[in-house]
Amino acid sequence: MLKISLGFHKCIRHLPSGNSEISLKLLTSFTPPVKQPTGALCFYPSSAAARTVKRFSNMAASNSDHNQGYTVAKDDRISRISSSIRVIPDFPKPGIIFQDITTMLLDPVAFRDTIDLFVERYKEKNISVVAGVEARGFIFGPPIALAIGAKFVPMRKPNKLPGAVISEEYSLEYGTDIMEMHVGAVQAGERTLVIDDLIATGGTLVAAIKLLERVGANVVECACVIELPDLKGRDRLGGKPLFVLVSST
């Protein structure tokens, strides 16, 4: 059975052969982006009408291949963004390949395109809160929040936020850490995005989701610039969808 990400309407057509053909349509309307999307995976439709994204049979499909196609962006701007990210081996320790987004921030076109890709996806979706994870989530979250008319809520390391907070402990490779959010920043029922620069194991994003859900927020999606798919963070988000610009294996 195929797992379909939110935001699509699944239409199943039963074929005479007994197989099923599944097509997915983007239901929401977007204002047309400046650049037209190319390729079969049309994530940014140019018209406001619903449009078929892709067809596939459920015969021999593998979930992960098809899942990834829908929630990794396809757009002409992606290659510039991807090339602008610097890869640093053995940081912070041997064996880790660090994805350094600071070089993307030095390319005003790539940085602007990164923000635009998120804004195009989330504007007119009634998102009222963008929650950004300290510290690199603070770089991407506020420009998105300002552009879509949402509040920005910082999710912080312990003892940084003054006043009343709620805390969530989460696992690191060795030991644990704590994430905090202000009491009263988010109201029950608010539609919320969680933003960070990168998703690895997903531990940090899960902590953010939990904090938001504890106050009754509706976490609509998690959004990151980069995903490390081999670490399978996407599968650990408690069913919450993940949208990324660049997938790095």
Place this chain on the structure above:
Amino acid sequence: MFAEENGLHGDPRIKAISDAIRVVPHFPKPGIMFQDITTLLLDLKAFRYAVDIFVDRYRDKQISVVAGVEARGFIFGPPIALAIGAKFVPLRKPRKLPGEVISEAYVLEYGTDCLEMHVGAVQPGESVLIVDDLVATGGTLSAAIRLLERAGAEVVECACVIGLPLVKGNWRLNGVPLYVLVEPRLDDLECTL
């Protein structure tokens, strides 16, 4: 200089920004009236006003770099950088930036801390704006200025949402002008949270 004394006298946006900031008494320790900008970030209009005022001031100044001090400078710096077409350069606590960095130590009330910047992020001769949420003693901003000057850049101004002149009437830090939107409040004006 305060924004109100520099072209924005009577601008209602200044009061909106000031009113949106929450004062938390005795944080992080007794006697400190903490100026909490997170409530400003929850006020769509006031956050937009703050960014707009900075963007209007710096848009035509040929600034090619906005440097933001971790972590609250990361909130205000990028929207300004994006609007004026400048690079954004994060100035970080030690060991956060990968690769080659330059470091500058600075004095805290008790002990010292360190600010780092990537080698190569800024070229000699570039015009730079430094952004942080608040200026108090000026220790962090001084370290930031020194980092950028070591890289050969020219720091045009330091911009903060909240601050006071360092010593009465002195609005320069190592010769670099300071531009501040609002002064710290000492009362506990009713606020969003």
